[in-house]
Amino acid sequence: SFIIDVITLKLSSAGTFTWQENWNNGDENEGRYVEIGSNGTIYVGANKEDSFDYYALLIAYNASGTKLWDADFEFDEDATIEGMHLDASDNIYIGIDDDDSVGVAKFSSNGSLIGSKSYPASTFEYLEGIGFGNNTVLLCGRSFVGNEGVAASLSTTLSQNYFKSLPGTPMSYAKAGAIAGNTAHTYTATFADEGDTVGFQITQMNAATGALLWSKTKEHKASSQKFDQIEVDAAGAVVGLYEFQDAQNALGIVKYDATGSEIFSTTLTTGGPVRSGQLAIDASNNIYVAGYRQGAQEMFLKKYDAQGTQTWEQTYASPSTPPQTLPLKVIVTAQGKVVVGTSNKKASGSLQFEIFQYTAAGQLEWNKTLGGNILSGAELTEMVSDAQGNITVLGATGFSNYVAEKFDATGSSLWSKSGGLITTQFPRSLAIDGSGNAYLCFSSSTNYTIRKVDNNGTIVQDKDHNFKSSGGFFFPWYAAWANGNLAILGGHIFGGTDVSFQALLDANADVVSVQVDSTSLRSVIGGTTDGAGGVYGLYERRGTTLARPWYVSVVQRFNVASIGLMENAFNPYSVSIYPNPTAGAFAVKLPLDGKLLEAILIDMQGRKLHQFSIYEQSSLDEAYHFKLPNGLEKGNYILQMTTAERTVGKVILVE
Numbered sequence: 001s002f003i004i005d006v007i008t009l010k011l012s013s014a015g016t017f018t019w020q021e022n023w024n025n026g027d028e029n030e031g032r033y034v035e036i037g038s039n040g041t042i043y044v045g046a047n048k049e050d051s052f053d054y055y056a057l058l059i060a061y062n063a064s065g066t067k068l069w070d071a072d073f074e075f076d077e078d079a080t081i082e083g084m085h086l087d088a089s090d091n092i093y094i095g096i097d098d099d100d101s102v103g104v105a106k107f108s109s110n111g112s113l114i115g116s117k118s119y120p121a122s123t124f125e126y127l128e129g130i131g132f133g134n135n136t137v138l139l140c141g142r143s144f145v146g147n148e149g150v151a152a153s154l155s156t157t158l159s160q161n162y163f164k165s166l167p168g169t170p171m172s173y174a175k176a177g178a179i180a181g182n183t184a185h186t187y188t189a190t191f192a193d194e195g196d197t198v199g200f201q202i203t204q205m206n207a208a209t210g211a212l213l214w215s216k217t218k219e220h221k222a223s224s225q226k227f228d229q230i231e232v233d234a235a236g237a238v239v240g241l242y243e244f245q246d247a248q249n250a251l252g253i254v255k256y257d258a259t260g261s262e263i264f265s266t267t268l269t270t271g272g273p274v275r276s277g278q279l280a281i282d283a284s285n286n287i288y289v290a291g292y293r294q295g296a297q298e299m300f301l302k303k304y305d306a307q308g309t310q311t312w313e314q315t316y317a318s319p320s321t322p323p324q325t326l327p328l329k330v331i332v333t334a335q336g337k338v339v340v341g342t343s344n345k346k347a348s349g350s351l352q353f354e355i356f357q358y359t360a361a362g363q364l365e366w367n368k369t370l371g372g373n374i375l376s377g378a379e380l381t382e383m384v385s386d387a388q389g390n391i392t393v394l395g396a397t398g399f400s401n402y403v404a405e406k407f408d409a410t411g412s413s414l415w416s417k418s419g420g421l422i423t424t425q426f427p428r429s430l431a432i433d434g435s436g437n438a439y440l441c442f443s444s445s446t447n448y449t450i451r452k453v454d455n456n457g458t459i460v461q462d463k464d465h466n467f468k469s470s471g472g473f474f475f476p477w478y479a480a481w482a483n484g485n486l487a488i489l490g491g492h493i494f495g496g497t498d499v500s501f502q503a504l505l506d507a508n509a510d511v512v513s514v515q516v517d518s519t520s521l522r523s524v525i526g527g528t529t530d531g532a533g534g535v536y537g538l539y540e541r542r543g544t545t546l547a548r549p550w551y552v553s554v555v556q557r558f559n560v561a562s563i564g565l566m567e568n569a570f571n572p573y574s575v576s577i578y579p580n581p582t583a584g585a586f587a588v589k590l591p592l593d594g595k596l597l598e599a600i601l602i603d604m605q606g607r608k609l610h611q612f613s614i615y616e617q618s619s620l621d622e623a624y625h626f627k628l629p630n631g632l633e634k635g636n637y638i639l640q641m642t643t644a645e646r647t648v649g650k651v652i653l654v655e
Helices: none
Strands: 006-011 017-023 029-036 042-050 053-061 067-073 080-086 092-097 101-107 113-120 126-133 136-143 148-155 160-166 175-181 185-193 197-206 212-221 224-232 238-245 249-256 262-268 274-281 287-293 298-304 310-316 325-332 338-345 351-358 364-374 379-385 391-397 401-407 413-420 426-432 438-443 448-453 459-465 472-482 485-494 497-505 511-521 523-529 534-545 548-561 564-567 576-578 585-589 596-602 608-611 624-627 635-643 647-654
Touching (some): 006 042, 067 113, 092 136, 185 224, 197 249, 212 249, 224 274, 249 274, 249 287, 274 325, 287 325, 298 325, 351 391, 391 438, 401 426, 401 438, 448 472, 485 523, 485 534, 485 548, 497 523, 596 624
Parallel strands (some): 080 126, 175 548, 426 472
Antiparallel strands (some): 092 101, 101 113, 148 160, 224 238, 238 249, 298 310, 325 338, 351 364, 379 391, 391 401, 438 448, 472 485, 485 497, 497 511, 534 548, 548 564, 585 624, 596 608, 635 647
């Protein structure tokens, strides 16, 4: 057994250490709660081990740190403390959860047990916490009887006011799938396991404020599911394509108008199992769906009109035995051409990236292979088209090489790039600027890399970026060209947990700003833009309760400004630096009384140049005031600022 103390620390209001007291009994213990009595007595709630038996523990200290008393409690055995509250007389109420009972115990301010109330595990299996108010003690938890929540209300004498079962449906979740939108509305695709059925949900939000407007769900009997395809047409209607498995794998299509009314829905099962569904919409609101029929062993491409009537279908079977052509991406060019990116198995059995271009009438115009034969798998990162109908593709060939190629509208190769992947480096996203330059984004364990390729196929920029962190791996999951800058929504691994970040880079792949969401533990699922400077990220938070995973989908909007990727105006975390540019003195202002803990000046190569001393905010303008160090050359630098909530980097221009 380890010896673990219950440690109590006292700090002054200025953060100065005053005293520390350790409580131990030679076993493993754990501090959980602390409350301050009306006379300044400090009450600590903890868990105590004593020769492999477990108790809820109370410890009292005076304001100087002298221990006044300690007391422990259990109903049966192996008790843990789950909540602690004081009443107006400094009586202490602690929630107790042990092997066979849950309940509450009441102690006086001198540590004497006044009374207790317990419930058997047969009706109150787990105690989640206790509350106190209006001379009432509240207990809440859950029971395995009928998958119910339970709640109890007790008086201050611990007599029962009521005990209620709270029946409900089995816990569900909203697993993030995809995001799309326009200047008016943002749409998300999520899916949820509802027991023996799966719900596929599309949600509409106000693009400016994030206000939820409506949600619509299609349900299917299913044992597995995916909902990662969603598109918005020119009329503001939204189309979703999802995949599920019941008796066999199938694809579902659903379309809602901007008010949430269903226009049509259909399920694709013929020739199934059907999988690998991909979706695109053209400027006339026609819908294109690609997939793979495992029974017929063929790729298909279907066209539907805006009302859901199928107008044509084309199929393709690869020359391999058995045939296998999996669609990985479908896009429609500005000229109305339908382009399908695939993983195609050749007669030799090797896999290739193959691009198929069709007319709007369904005629195959050309198909081209990129990157040569691939022996270890083909993973398509992204495929995009520009205003001229040129198509740029980025992908990986297993874990050995990356491949990028640009085709013109006739299928001729304009340039091709490939290379071995540095250990743990992998292509993650792709963006095209207004001039047709491609930005290839890679991840690695120490940084993220941006390679800018011009229209001639020349790599004109190749830059690595990271930020101060004791974690590792930097994933630029989503990239978009917006308002003349490259916006990146990324992820970072810290302590085994996903931490998201946002970065804005200029046309030279230099960092304009970077912001790390250190308190938002979430994964990037996707992103979209509205064409007016808005960038929208779809994130997923996850956890486990009762060994069952749960998922929450989060949407966040950012505005692309000249000084950085800023959270929307109604978000309280924007940071201002002024004057900027500056030749010497400058100020930093944080909203909502934010407290700056650290400010570091970094050059554009990520090297630390200067750490500023932090003084209190000015009473005149509520800003932090700094002076640049001597000897700085003119140019762009990054001011990296750390608060209790997050780390933010902003570009500062030195004149």
